[in-house]
Amino acid sequence: MEFSPFNNIIKLCLQGMEMEEKEKPEEALKLFQQGWDEATNDFEKFLAAHYVARCQKDVSDNLKWLEIALQFALKTNDDSVKSAFPSLYFNIAKCYENLGDFENAKKNQELGAMFKENPSDKGPFYHGTRADLQVNDLLTAGGISNYQSEIKMNHIYFTALVNGAGLAAALAKGEGIERIYIVEPTGNFENDPNLTDKKFPGNPTRSYRSQAPLKIIGEVTEWARQTPEQLEKFREKLANNKGEIIN
Known part of the structure; x- marks a missing residue:
């Protein structure tokens, strides 16, 4: 599920x-x-x-x-x-x-x-963004956080849930259209500690991070999009979030 x-x-x-x-x-x-x-x-x-x-x-x-x-x-x-x-x-x-x-x-x-070991998830994996990229491009760590603009991220984040990537794309900063790329990790990855065991047990959102690049191998064009009202609620929660991003 x-x-x-x-x-x-x-x-x-x-x-x-x-x-x-x-x-x-x-x-x-x-x-x-x-x-x-x-x-x-x-x-x-x-x-x-x-x-x-x-x-x-x-x-x-x-x-x-x-x-x-x-x-x-x-x-x-x-x-x-x-x-x-x-x-x-x-x-x-x-x-x-x-x-x-x-x-x-x-x-x-x-x-x-x-x-308690490395994630066994085999994917497929997705990355949501507003950047205009091509197949075989590499997504790398070092970008600015979408949620705290003063933070430079040491990892690149991705998920095995296409709709989760769609939400990330919708919330991403930038003027481009929402894009979901199918990605392939090029190195080891781990559960996203910002989500794992925080509110829900384990990592039900199947969210991961890696210091190694993600290779773009395709793109998804169909996913469940949130309404403007739903997105606004997410933005309000992010704005009111008092927790620190684990980087």
Whole structure:
């Protein structure tokens, strides 16, 4: 399943997180529980269970919901959830440790460590921009951040979700038209730390970065475009973002 901020379950999770930020845990739990009740597929159930779990004050209840989240994550078993396996296993291990079950704590700690490796995503990968480029051109690090103009980026960013690249293109600075290029990493890459495990577990947006160039191998012309109202909401969130970009 492709991660989308317009998915109803993801919207409920975002609303729940807003309640957490406002220090309203009971309202947050209601929204997360509603997400669980309304989830219709394994990915949505994994996501909602994850948030229900972190609202639990009792360790046993926390463990129960984490294991439910893991169950549905394993059923989904695609690149939208694989990056969440380390944090799921490590959190489950911590629960077992708190319960005095050190054998299961060790087992889950080892599973978490096993999954904490370089991204296994095979793509295809996309880069959204307003620059006019050609096949075989190289995209390189060193550009100015689209979100904080005083920052020169040490990495080049890309995603395996075409609609995510479309959003990046729409939000990019410049006067050119929105472009999505199909790209091929020429070196190692890693999960984007600005997104991974920030609001959502793992890297469901399948967003990556590399210090090595990206080679343009094609272009996409069709993707789901956001309305002007939706884009304005994204711009407002970016303007109000108090977090620092990890460069």
